[in-house]
Amino acid sequence: MEYSLFCHHFYALSISPVKKKLGLLFIMLLLWVYMLYSCVGYCATMPPSLVVDNSNNRAKETDFLGKYAEAESGRPDLVMSKLLSRPQSSWTDVESDYDEPTVRRAPRDFSKDEVDADRAEEWDDGRRVSPLSSFSNGSGSKKLPQAIIIGVKKGGTRALLEFLRVHPDIRAVGAEPHFFDRNYDNGLDWYRDLMPKTLEGQITMEKTPSYFVTREAPARIYAMSRDTKLIVVVRDPVTRAISDYTQTLSKKPDIPTFESLTFKNRTTGLIDTSWSAIQIGIYAKHLDNWLQFFPMSQILFVSGERLISDPAGELGRVQDFLGLKRIITDKHFYFNQTKGFPCLKKAEGSSKPHCLGKTKGRTHPNIDPEVVQRLRDFYRPFNMKFYQMTGHNFGWD
Numbered sequence: 001m002e003y004s005l006f007c008h009h010f011y012a013l014s015i016s017p018v019k020k021k022l023g024l025l026f027i028m029l030l031l032w033v034y035m036l037y038s039c040v041g042y043c044a045t046m047p048p049s050l051v052v053d054n055s056n057n058r059a060k061e062t063d064f065l066g067k068y069a070e071a072e073s074g075r076p077d078l079v080m081s082k083l084l085s086r087p088q089s090s091w092t093d094v095e096s097d098y099d100e101p102t103v104r105r106a107p108r109d110f111s112k113d114e115v116d117a118d119r120a121e122e123w124d125d126g127r128r129v130s131p132l133s134s135f136s137n138g139s140g141s142k143k144l145p146q147a148i149i150i151g152v153k154k155g156g157t158r159a160l161l162e163f164l165r166v167h168p169d170i171r172a173v174g175a176e177p178h179f180f181d182r183n184y185d186n187g188l189d190w191y192r193d194l195m196p197k198t199l200e201g202q203i204t205m206e207k208t209p210s211y212f213v214t215r216e217a218p219a220r221i222y223a224m225s226r227d228t229k230l231i232v233v234v235r236d237p238v239t240r241a242i243s244d245y246t247q248t249l250s251k252k253p254d255i256p257t258f259e260s261l262t263f264k265n266r267t268t269g270l271i272d273t274s275w276s277a278i279q280i281g282i283y284a285k286h287l288d289n290w291l292q293f294f295p296m297s298q299i300l301f302v303s304g305e306r307l308i309s310d311p312a313g314e315l316g317r318v319q320d321f322l323g324l325k326r327i328i329t330d331k332h333f334y335f336n337q338t339k340g341f342p343c344l345k346k347a348e349g350s351s352k353p354h355c356l357g358k359t360k361g362r363t364h365p366n367i368d369p370e371v372v373q374r375l376r377d378f379y380r381p382f383n384m385k386f387y388q389m390t391g392h393n394f395g396w397d
């Protein structure tokens with residue numbers, strides 16, 4: 001009897017309007033908390049706006065430069081003049097996506113404004129960080145990068161960064177900051193703010209392939225930290241040039257043929273070295289610029305070809321160079337027949353296989369073999385010099 005009375009009361013209470021409202025409120029609260037949670041997570045993964053008021057940063061930067069010049073009593077004038085000069089690419093205007101209106105552009109440069117779109121697509125490839133992982137990213141602090149992939153454009157830099165991100169001791173910014181070429185005036189605080197948070201012992205990284213051909217980049221990186229480790233992914237300069245051209249062609253189908261752009265004068269066979277696609281591949285010249293500031297031991301050259309044929313092997317060298325345990329091994333890769341490239345079995349922050357996007361691994365147009373041969377002849381002495389400088393034969397000849 002008592003039992004049935006209790007049951008009756010309990011039943012009445014459990015379906016009472018008050019209980020129902022409370023239940024509804026509780027669900028709404030849960031939903032609200034989840035939405036807030038998601039929003040925080042999303043915001044935490046957004047890169048800070050590239051358009052900032054940098055007046056404050058500028059002051060800090062000047063202060064930093066002053067301190068730097070004092071400390072660098074060896075060659076402060078050289079460093080200061082390099083640091084304070086306007087960004088320019090080495091040699092002539094090598095990087096085509098540079099959009100500073102005061103900087104002269106190479107006359108036959110067709111790739112203006114195209115590169116970031118390419119990279120943004122690659123970065124925003126559906127592997128958005130979940131709210132949960134954003135919360136786990138809450139600890140730690142943002143640091144300036146200790147290692148940077150400085151080049152080369154179309155070398156395989158995105159593949160290398162995406163592979164490295166699998167390592168638990170590497171945290172990298174996905175988008176290209178272009179700090180040491182285009183955004184230097186924004187100051188180091190701006191740059192640091194772009195970086196993901198890291199815990200003690202984790203390495204912060206970024207990649208901006210145009211640094212390798214930017215005259216001011218070595219001095220500026222040196223000024224940030226002379227201990228910065230530099231990584232350059234190099235690829236056969238002829239294939240690299242064709243890859244570069246293919247990218248431009250995909251955005252601007254009306255540009256002249258590769259063959260006509262290659263020569264200043266087709267009859268004399270004079271190569272147009274003012275064309276950025278050609279100029280970037282003269283690695284020895286650009287490297288010279290870096291060696292004014294960094295010892296060879298601080299620069300690692302990754303073979304773009306081997307990054308495709310043996311990604312684990314190249315990643316092993318990179319992990320050693322960064323002083324990290326070899327965690328990324330051949331177990332992390334599989335060869336995707338459809339893509340025609342190695343892909344990750346599990347990408348960072350995901351349990352799914354991951355190949356790079358469609359802007360990586362494009363089909364190249366057929367180029368007149370005579371022109372290809374002429375380019376091979378053109379690059380040979382520069383390649384030899386580069387092999388000598390690096391002590392490594394990349395086998396392009």
Ligand SMILES: Nc1ncnc2c1ncn2[C@@H]1O[C@H](COP(=O)(O)OS(=O)(=O)O)[C@@H](OP(=O)(O)O)[C@H]1O
Nearest residue numbers: 153154155156157158159243341342356360361362
């Ligand atoms: N695993 C994997 N998947 C896809 N693509 C790969 C991979 N490894 C290297 N590559 C080569 O990377 C080339 C693009 O180089 P980058 O990422 O340095 O280009 S960019 O400068 O950032 O635009 C790209 O050049 P193209 O083949 O000419 O498109 C690829 O050949």
